[in-house]
Amino acid sequence: NLNSGNNLETLVLYMASQGLISFDTSDVIRYSIYSSVLGNTLTPTELLAFSAISKTTINHEKNATPVFRLYTEFPFSSNLIFRIAYGGPIYSVNNYQYSLMSLDFSFIALVGW
Numbered sequence: 770n771l772n773s774g775n776n777l778e779t780l781v782l783y784m785a786s787q788g789l790i791s792f793d794t795s796d797v798i799r800y801s802i803y804s805s806v807l808g809n810t811l812t813p814t815e816l817l818a819f820s821a822i823s824k825t826t827i828n829h830e831k832n833a834t835p836v837f838r839l840y841t842e843f844p845f846s847s848n849l850i851f852r853i854a855y856g857g858p859i860y861s862v863n864n865y866q867y868s869l870m871s872l873d874f875s876f877i878a879l880v881g882w
Contacts, residue, residue: 781818790821834858842877850877 784790804816838856845851857870 777818778812778814781814781821784818784821790817834860840873848879848881850879851875852877 781790836856836858838854840852840854840856843851843853852873852875854873854875855870857868859866859868859870861867
């Protein structure tokens with residue numbers, strides 16, 4: 770569990786000792802984003818751990834995944850529609866649940882020929 774004790778700092782030290790942490794310009798950007806979002810609640814070492822973890826990849830394969838999509842439309846005029854849509858896939862692999870939901874706002878202009 771990364772949020773108890775100094776486990777997050779221990780993780781970044783382990784990753785550094787294994788050569789899994791590399792520094793480039795994207796690290797500075799990630800560090801700035803995390804520090805602005807999270808404020809002063811994390812130490813620089815913990816912020817570095819979040820930056821390193823965000824660059825790791827997770828490999829899994831799922832052939833068929835159920836997806837749902839809910840939307841509603843509000844007509845403004847005879848040729849302009851506002852749509853709000855929500856949905857995406859939810860599936861589990863190796864005791865992890867992945868939820869790739871999105872909330873979309875769109876204007877649709879109906880053009881006749």
